[in-house]
Amino acid sequence: MVVTGHTSSGGPADPQGSQQKPASIRDVAQAAGVSYQTVSRVINDHPNVKEETRRRVEEAIEALGFRRNATAFALASGVTKTVTVLTSNTVLYGYAATLQGLEEAARAAGYSVGVRVLTPEDDLDRTIATAAAAGGGLVVIGFDRLGAAALDRVPSNVPCAAAVEAPPPGRTPPRPAVWVDDRTASRAATEYLLDLGHETVHYVAIPASTGSRRSAAPRAEGWRQALVAAGVTPPPPTGKGWDAQAGYDAGRKLARDPGVTAILCGNDDLALGVLRALHHAGRSVPGDVSVIGFDDAPHSQFITPALTTVRLDFQGLGRSAFGLLRGQLESDFQPPEPTLAGPELVRRESTGSRDA
Amino acid sequence: MVVTGHTSSGGPADPQGSQQKPASIRDVAQAAGVSYQTVSRVINDHPNVKEETRRRVEEAIEALGFRRNATAFALASGVTKTVTVLTSNTVLYGYAATLQGLEEAARAAGYSVGVRVLTPEDDLDRTIATAAAAGGGLVVIGFDRLGAAALDRVPSNVPCAAAVEAPPPGRTPPRPAVWVDDRTASRAATEYLLDLGHETVHYVAIPASTGSRRSAAPRAEGWRQALVAAGVTPPPPTGKGWDAQAGYDAGRKLARDPGVTAILCGNDDLALGVLRALHHAGRSVPGDVSVIGFDDAPHSQFITPALTTVRLDFQGLGRSAFGLLRGQLESDFQPPEPTLAGPELVRRESTGSRDA
DNA sequence: GGCCGTGTTGTGACCGCTCACAATCCTCGC
DNA sequence: GCGAGGATTGTGAGCGGTCACAACACGGCC
Numbered sequence: 001m002v003v004t005g006h007t008s009s010g011g012p013a014d015p016q017g018s019q020q021k022p023a024s025i026r027d028v029a030q031a032a033g034v035s036y037q038t039v040s041r042v043i044n045d046h047p048n049v050k051e052e053t054r055r056r057v058e059e060a061i062e063a064l065g066f067r068r069n070a071t072a073f074a075l076a077s078g079v080t081k082t083v084t085v086l087t088s089n090t091v092l093y094g095y096a097a098t099l100q101g102l103e104e105a106a107r108a109a110g111y112s113v114g115v116r117v118l119t120p121e122d123d124l125d126r127t128i129a130t131a132a133a134a135g136g137g138l139v140v141i142g143f144d145r146l147g148a149a150a151l152d153r154v155p156s157n158v159p160c161a162a163a164v165e166a167p168p169p170g171r172t173p174p175r176p177a178v179w180v181d182d183r184t185a186s187r188a189a190t191e192y193l194l195d196l197g198h199e200t201v202h203y204v205a206i207p208a209s210t211g212s213r214r215s216a217a218p219r220a221e222g223w224r225q226a227l228v229a230a231g232v233t234p235p236p237p238t239g240k241g242w243d244a245q246a247g248y249d250a251g252r253k254l255a256r257d258p259g260v261t262a263i264l265c266g267n268d269d270l271a272l273g274v275l276r277a278l279h280h281a282g283r284s285v286p287g288d289v290s291v292i293g294f295d296d297a298p299h300s301q302f303i304t305p306a307l308t309t310v311r312l313d314f315q316g317l318g319r320s321a322f323g324l325l326r327g328q329l330e331s332d333f334q335p336p337e338p339t340l341a342g343p344e345l346v347r348r349e350s351t352g353s354r355d356a
Numbered sequence: 357m358v359v360t361g362h363t364s365s366g367g368p369a370d371p372q373g374s375q376q377k378p379a380s381i382r383d384v385a386q387a388a389g390v391s392y393q394t395v396s397r398v399i400n401d402h403p404n405v406k407e408e409t410r411r412r413v414e415e416a417i418e419a420l421g422f423r424r425n426a427t428a429f430a431l432a433s434g435v436t437k438t439v440t441v442l443t444s445n446t447v448l449y450g451y452a453a454t455l456q457g458l459e460e461a462a463r464a465a466g467y468s469v470g471v472r473v474l475t476p477e478d479d480l481d482r483t484i485a486t487a488a489a490a491g492g493g494l495v496v497i498g499f500d501r502l503g504a505a506a507l508d509r510v511p512s513n514v515p516c517a518a519a520v521e522a523p524p525p526g527r528t529p530p531r532p533a534v535w536v537d538d539r540t541a542s543r544a545a546t547e548y549l550l551d552l553g554h555e556t557v558h559y560v561a562i563p564a565s566t567g568s569r570r571s572a573a574p575r576a577e578g579w580r581q582a583l584v585a586a587g588v589t590p591p592p593p594t595g596k597g598w599d600a601q602a603g604y605d606a607g608r609k610l611a612r613d614p615g616v617t618a619i620l621c622g623n624d625d626l627a628l629g630v631l632r633a634l635h636h637a638g639r640s641v642p643g644d645v646s647v648i649g650f651d652d653a654p655h656s657q658f659i660t661p662a663l664t665t666v667r668l669d670f671q672g673l674g675r676s677a678f679g680l681l682r683g684q685l686e687s688d689f690q691p692p693e694p695t696l697a698g699p700e701l702v703r704r705e706s707t708g709s710r711d712a
Numbered sequence: 713g714g715c716c717g718t719g720t721t722g723t724g725a726c727c728g729c730t731c732a733c734a735a736t737c738c739t740c741g742c
Numbered sequence: 743g744c745g746a747g748g749a750t751t752g753t754g755a756g757c758g759g760t761c762a763c764a765a766c767a768c769g770g771c772c
Contacts, residue, residue: 020513022513024727024728024729025728025729026728034751034752035751035752035753036728036729036752037730037751037752037753038750038751038752040729040730040731041750041751044730047749048748048749048750048751049749049750049751050749050750050751053750053751067485067488067489068489068728068729069431069489069491069727069728069729070489070490070491071427071430071431071436071490071491071727071728071729072431072727072728072729072730072757073728073729073730074427074729074757075425075427075428075431075727075728075729075730075757075758075759076728076729076730076731076756076757077729077730077731077757078730078757080427084468090446090452090455090456090459091449091452091453091456091654093447096446096447096452097447099446099471100446100447100473103446103471103472103473104473107472107473112440112470112472112486112487112490113470113471113472114468114469114470114471115455115459115469115470115471116459116463116468116469117456117459117460117463129423130423130468131468132423133423133424133425133426134426134427134468135425135426135427157376157378243654244654244655244657244658245658247658248658269654269655272655272658272659273658275658275660276658276659276660279660298447298599298600298625299600299625299628299655301600302600302601302603302604302628302629302631302632303628303632303659303660304631304632304635304659304660380757380758380759381758381759382758382759390721390722391721391722391723392722392758392759393721393722393723393760393761394720394721394722396759396760396761397720397721400760403719404718404719404720404721405719405720405721406719406720406721409720409721424758424759425757425758425759427757427758427759428727428757428758428759428760429758429759429760430727430759431727431728431729431757431758431759431760432726432727432758432759432760432761433727433759433760433761434727434760
């Protein structure tokens with residue numbers, strides 16, 4: 001049985017076609033009976049070209065199917081309309097959505113976007129140097145440790161912007177960056193749970209993007225603040241990972257403790273795993289336990305129970321990060337004040353009052 | 357309340373630093389007291405360079421922090437180690453996973469990868485021309501109509517490979533392509549449902565990648581074949597979209613019909629929506645209705661009931677597509693026979709026998 | 713000692729385009 | 743009818759690398 005297939009047309013050396021190389025501006029010039037510089041003027045919309053000449057050149061361009069060679073253009077002009085995204089992940093919702101927003105903005109501005117995945121194995125400096133050697137600018141997604149580390153090592157002479165988890169500590173603003181205020185959002189979510197009558201709220205954390213400085217993990221911090229403000233001692237956070245499996249592992253432990261009636265999760269995948277663990281343990285949601293996620297991934301509203309979560313505007317984040325980069329690349333471009341939707345608590349079915 | 361923030365370091369013109377441009381091979385040559393050609397030899401590992409000279413050059417490279425300019429290299433050598441992925445989506449699981457596999461393979465081979473999202477609005481030919489002008493090769497993800505259309509319009513002189521939904525119709529193999537045999541998998545999934553005692557199986561389709569030629573939608577076709585082989589007349593397929601919302605809409609209608617006891621869905625998102633609709637309609641899964649998805653997205657095993665689905669090796673697909681492209685770009689590279697895991701039916705909780 | 717072959721290095725041209733500047737054309741005003 | 747000045751066009755150089763080839767050094771051979 002054929003489980004998979006592929007076609008490829010003949011050997012590596014394609015017998016016919018595919019050989020003739022594309023027309024250059026000199027080819028066009030010759031065809032139009034002008035100098036190459038005139039062709040250059042036409043393709044760059046310079047004002048001083050006689051109408052009739054322009055027309056002739058444009059016809060030649062059309063006839064030869066000429067397209068300006070992007071590489072040569074970049075080399076000669078020094079302008080590389082390219083942005084390379086450095087990220088440790090492309091599939092997780094937050095990352096994918098940020099990338100999506102960025103790509104859209106970049107495309108609209110005529111930039112092409114490259115993606116380079118960061119892995120713990122490879123040499124960060126080398127990777128960055130390679131990416132920077134491509135010309136253009138860098139956008140690093142610094143949601144996690146690896147991304148944050150990469151951001152720190154970008155040499156100061158390469159244009160770079162970042163989307164990060166938390167505002168950089170006050171001292172030297174290292175790089176233009178955008179973030180969403182999820183500390184406040186996390187606090188609000190926790191307060192919501194408290195208002196519902198829960199005596200405490202447990203937290204299943206996502207891995208921190210920074211070392212030990214606890215204040216840098218805004219979601220954890222917002223949760224802690226809400227609890228402290230309410231006069232309750234925060235229970236130890238759990239969780240070691242980003243995905244549903246990590247949530248499931250954390251959830252199993254939490255499910256055993258009857259004192260656990262409200263759980264805030266660092267993201268929706270984690271929440272999904274927690275929900276699953278709770279289900280396995282026979283504890284109902286929201287009857288016995290309330291659960292809140294973070295991010296509002298597309299499927300979160302369709303699972304059962306539909307997940308209460310904090311919606312974050314990742315697309316806007318990506319868009320803004322690109323704007324920041326563009327501001328560095330084009331001296332006359334003033335990056336617009338980032339406009340992204342603020343975090344918003346979306347109440348659905350996974351939360352309920354304590355005594356319901 | 358600050359809901360979002362950003363930092364940017366001063367105005368567009370950075371007062372200090374960021375100005376000095378990177379060292380070229382001539383700078384290195386001068387520093388090492390040799391000619392630029394010798395530097396070129398060193399960075400390209402040419403054999404005939406005296407050991408001591410090489411050492412001196414390497415020191416100079418180190419000292420100046422020299423990095424070969426990728427643009428200039430591409431222009432002069434004609435080799436652009438770049439692959440641009442043309443896709444209509446980057447977030448849906450199948451697309452994202454394919455992209456991930458491709459990026460990994462490309463990175464391992466020293467290629468950089470670009471992403472260009474296709475939209476119905478913009479001019480396909482123009483988009484393709486732009487992407488091709490970047491040099492390097494193209495990989496188009498042709499799972500949907502837009503991607504398939506793009507694939508058709510790639511000029512024959514640009515290196516290109518594709519990941520597609522179904523094998524191209526026999527006649528002229530237009531382009532090297534990879535696909536998974538989901539027709540067979542779909543048939544197997546349907547048979548599984550039939551074996552469970554269901555009298556018929558309903559299908560919630562994903563949008564087809566081709567026009568009207570029905571045989572080109574392999575998932576639908578496998579389902580139909582299984583039904584026909586079992587002597588049952590296939591009910592009309594439903595569904596109009598890729599996401600959970602589309603699944604929900606289709607599921608609502610299906611839920612009203614008590615004759616519906618088994619539903620096969622074109623992907624896991626659709627299945628999620630169907631599950632949700634069934635739940636709202638008060639029909640239990642798998643008690644009243646069995647549901648099967650397609651793709652095995654990461655969260656599918658964590659939802660409740662855990663989704664029975666057909667696992668597809670998208671990463672492998674992306675990897676293989678890259679291999680095919682590389683075969684065209686490097687004349688001495690023989691693309692390995694694509695090795696990707698075959699589709700596999702993963703039985704979980706959303707399916708059960710008719711009379712359970 | 714002169715010749716040859718190999719190892720090592722340097723020079724020139726070029727990739728396809730842009731920039732800066734010089735050369736030519738035209739039109740106008742006196 | 744002629745010079746000024748703007749419009750239009752062409753030439754040379756260079757972006758940062760590569761390739762092809764020439765030049766030079768060295769040792770071994772006759």
